[in-house]
Amino acid sequence: MKLFHSHSSPFVRKVMVVAHELGLAERLELLPSAVHPVKRDRSVLAQHPLAQVPTLILDSGESLADSRVICEYLDAEAGGRLFPAGGDARWRALNEQSTADGVLDAALLIRYELTARPESERSAAWIEGQTAKIESALAWFEEQAEASGDRVDIGTIALACALGYLDLRFSDIAWRDDAPRLAAWFARFEERPSMVATRPPAG
Numbered sequence: 001m002k003l004f005h006s007h008s009s010p011f012v013r014k015v016m017v018v019a020h021e022l023g024l025a026e027r028l029e030l031l032p033s034a035v036h037p038v039k040r041d042r043s044v045l046a047q048h049p050l051a052q053v054p055t056l057i058l059d060s061g062e063s064l065a066d067s068r069v070i071c072e073y074l075d076a077e078a079g080g081r082l083f084p085a086g087g088d089a090r091w092r093a094l095n096e097q098s099t100a101d102g103v104l105d106a107a108l109l110i111r112y113e114l115t116a117r118p119e120s121e122r123s124a125a126w127i128e129g130q131t132a133k134i135e136s137a138l139a140w141f142e143e144q145a146e147a148s149g150d151r152v153d154i155g156t157i158a159l160a161c162a163l164g165y166l167d168l169r170f171s172d173i174a175w176r177d178d179a180p181r182l183a184a185w186f187a188r189f190e191e192r193p194s195m196v197a198t199r200p201p202a203g
Contacts, residue, residue: 111169114127
């Protein structure tokens with residue numbers, strides 16, 4: 001399998017953490033990409049109409065896009081370990097993944113506003129609105145922190161990747177000040193070998 005990859009993409013990191021947890025990382029050939037919110041990477045576009053990372057090319061030649069789809073595909077390939085099969089555990093994990101991905105969506109929209117637009121076209125109200133989404137989601141995760149415990153599933157993996165991206169790109173948010181239990185949980189989770197192996201370069 002081949003994966004269009006970016007070291008700084010938190011959604012790519014989520015896929016790679018899942019691959020490491022499942023013992024599938026060595027089966028992934030990482031392909032470079034130059035995905036941009038305005039300028040599309042034609043090498044990725046040739047494989048999938050969304051031209052985004054992550055995009056996974058299967059051995060059959062079919063391509064899958066979106067980290068949620070790719071992660072569930074990899075989990076199915078490994079026999080189903082990170083996506084609970086049913087019941088409350090499944091909906092909790094999926095809801096956590098969706099909420100953590102929402103944090104990343106908001107963070108990326110802020111970053112695009114700051115890096116892809118000229119300063120004269122940037123919207124302070126837009127940035128404020130996206131920041132509010134991040135803050136309310138982190139407050140919700142703080143309330144759930146004790147329930148996360150030592151659980152390793154798609155929900156906790158997505159959350160850890162979201163927090164890691166905030167540390168990478170938005171250190172000024174200082175989320176740990178208002179979420180001490182979440183910070184303690186993340187301090188443990190980010191030392192997992194899968195997280196260490198996928199840690200993006202600083203800067």
